[in-house]
Amino acid sequence: MRVFQMQRISAIALLIFLTIHMIVVHYPPFHINFDNILVRLQNPVWKAIDIAFLFFVLIHALTGAYVVITDFERAFDYRKALAWIAVVIGVVAFIYGSMTVWAFQPPA
Amino acid sequence: MTNSDAITHDVIIVGAGLAGSWAAMIAAEQGVRDVAVLSKLHPLRSHSGAAQGGIAAALNNVRPVAGTGPRGPLEQIPEGEEPVDSPELHMFDTIKGSDWLGDQDAIEILVNDAIDVIYQYEHMGCVFSRTPDGRIAQRRFGGHSAPRANFAADWTGHVLLHTIHEQALKHGVKFYSEWYVMDVIIEDNIVRGVVAINILTGEVHLLRAKAVMFATGGYGRAFKITSNAFANTGDGVAIAYDAGAPLMDMEFVQFHPTGLYRHGILMSEACRGEGGYLLNKDGERFMEKYAPDKMELAPRDLVSRSEQREIDEGRGVMEDGQAIWLDLRHLGREKIMERLPQVRELAIDFAGVDPIEEPVPIQPTAHYSMGGIPTDNNGQVIADAQGTPIVGFYAAGEVACVSVHGANRLGTNSLLEASVFGRRAGYAIAEFIKNGAKLHPVTGDPAERNRRMIQEMLDNPGKELVEDIAQELKATMTANCGIFRDDEKLKRALKDVRELQERFKHARVMDKSRRFNTDLLAALETKHLLTFSEVIVTGALNRTESRGAHARTDYPKRDDENWLKHTLARKGEDGRPELSYKDVTIFWDRFPPQERKY
Amino acid sequence: MYKTTGFISFFLRRLTGVALVIYLFLHILVIGSVNAGPEAFNARLNAVQTPIFKLAEIALLAAVVYHALDGIRLLIVHYFDVTEYRKSMFYAVIVVATILVIAGGVPIFLFMLETAS
């Protein structure tokens, strides 16, 4: 089933991205603000990495949430609708998140 | 009134073991649309599933390695080489095993149909163990002169039962799971239906049908030490007997030589088939004395008697000296793990002994009921020695007595019997229905009658516990109507049984509720035990000879002059069994009676 | 309820998974404030970098680490025949997760103490 595969593949991708993310973002200097993020995100490769990370984490999170919800017998019959809701949330969050990454531009 | 309230089916089969499921499957396959099976257990819980060792048929897949003797290793027969086995040989072994009390026409059918039935099982998905070239594997079994026990490790009955149940489902058979049949309606020698309790609700229903078949299994529960399941209370024989049908050869009860000490749980004969030894307290293989040729693989009645003799003469093991060692250690870990894995687990779970390391304490255990409801070769129940049919009433499997086992059954022949005669009954029933069988009316209100009977049992404030009565019955049956019998013991047993029947009138059912009342069922089952035990003892008392499993110390010889005949018992006016006798079918030119020596 | 190591691992995996999803969306919203300009962003970020939030971050770390390791365990089970080692694998996950969380948590904790004082 696709959901299952998507979840495994994104999990493997996350293993890489999340490790990077945790190390670069949450460790020294610990305190972050616009400026020190900007330093990194001026490099387009970093922008790409962050957007890919966003992509996979959304897939993983939404398939995960979908699985958790459809595990309940009551929700099981509404799988179709739930899947569409997940897709919509995913697309919106992806666009919004990408805009965010994009927004780290040196102040004009 | 009641006739229209009743549930109706074309065919009602009581019991969902191998015999019942085969009949149901075949009838459905033959185009009978409305086949219902009632079972007090879920079908897959039937006792057929407990069978371990194998199912006989002369397939000729393996042979003993030349020059290694009767206990040596086996090998597959290379393509195109001489067979070592034949239905004829199987037939002879069975007749000899039966101590010439088996009906030879029925045995001939059994051994010939055997081959076809095994292949049919295989084609239906049964997972048999295999030879290296992919044929069904075979092993030796007691009393069989060739390796013809086809097996699936040591869970043969389990895979057969699951296979046939699946097929019955596939053919659309309707199962009433956990319905307890308590009465069969026979009027004017025509069967009309059954009365059953839906265990879940406690409701009593009348179920009418054009044909009724009993496949309710054996009656080993009348004994204290038994390999049989709790469910093997011989309901079928007792119900049929109460309804006026006769019972045949009830005195023949097989004791298996290797029941786990105290539990009675079976250590399959495959243990000996694979080469296990029986040892007494002094470490002797005592079978040398009793059956120098076949040793441990002599037939069951003989081995059990030999064990009992060792025990009685003070050469038993364990604190109370009531056991014998079953020694498998020399087979080695690998063989035990591959061929006898379940047996090993049983020994570990129930006796705390690992057969790879230690010998297992065992004792004879009541195992198989040769007697039962007499039928012709198509499962049609007969009412008397002349073979008058009870129209529409069929029986097969352990509850029936065709008789292929006569005075003693050979291991692996009973799964075969249940399959072969279950299948034949299926065809016969389909025939019967297609030839325009009618639904016959029922007089009165049998459901109400049974409801009232149950209510009386529930309302009885009696002071006796059902279990105490049952235990006393089992104790006396084991002590006085067990492996060795004599006039004095049997008279004592008869007196005890009758007293217990009286006492049962004051038995108290503790659970008064309707829903899933297994306490009530236990009481009904005990009533059944009391009913047919009287028949067993009466038959045994009258049969003043020793034959097969019926061993009388006061009449130690077989007596063909007077006793080469089946016992028929029918419930008399006074409620006591009335005995008559029926001839044994013997092909005098082919298999005349001989002395039975191993 | 049927409690075994299997059940506990499943429960924790699910708990951490759901917690992480909730966190993820909050996270996206917080970081998203940059769309309103660097000032808004810095203000929002300052608000979520108080000591309390740093403590929460350790919890987050624990959740991620456990969830990821357990995820790896499952991936291993999918592709290799190792169900026999199911219990020891679970204990290994717990041990490794604990070590990682301590290793990762201490610097954050020290930093928290620093900012708090």
Added chain:
Amino acid sequence: MANNNRRTVTVRIQRFNPDADAKPHMQEYQVELVQGMTVLDALHEIKTHQDGGVTFRRSCRHAICGSCAMNINGRNTLACKTPLKNEIDKHGRVTIRPLPYLPIIKDLVVDRTTFWEEYLRVKPWLIPPDDIPEKEFRMSPEEVHALNNAETCIMCGACYSSCAVIGLNKKYIGPHALLKAFMRVLDPRDAAPAERLAEVSGADGVYRCHTIFNCIDACPKGLNPTQAIETLRKLAQKRQKYEQARRERQKHLNEPIP
């Protein structure tokens, strides 16, 4: 002094008769612990001598019929193969409950309706190929061996009712039925593996299993439904190819294994 072979022990049993009780309650009984006694023996002693109302299923008493699966000291297992002494030694007493997650019919008797429905749904019977040989289909000992993990399943339900997914959602096929499907899919005689794989690889099939492993821990026959499910998942990925291979194999079903 109580000597070690004979002592009185406490057995707690969950009682519930939906016709009479608002909710389940625990009841304590004392039984004398005899050497070699199983939990089923203890239940029997209680039922026949102390309280006939205590209700449970049983038949074979040697772990082959699957009737007596119940929850003993928190673990699903067969009462007939659980030595009473072991439980007492480990936990000090025995607490017996019905199989979890299933509707209670009475006391320890549960309603296995959904369990059997799923069993039926995977078509437990063999779907044979078109040509049936005169004698047996040839199957190698290895092919038979591969089925061992499923063929001894006694359909007791211990696995099913230990699985947390079943606790949430009875539409899940469940470990027992998936194990049965596995057995048929692997059987060289079965002619429809692709169809079977399609049936079990829906949202309620193998992908609903979250690899919780309770089924393995619970199975009294030592079977491994999890591994069977993993195998089915893999085969489902390439079911057309697998079906192809099966057709090839079936051309030789009538020939000796080399």
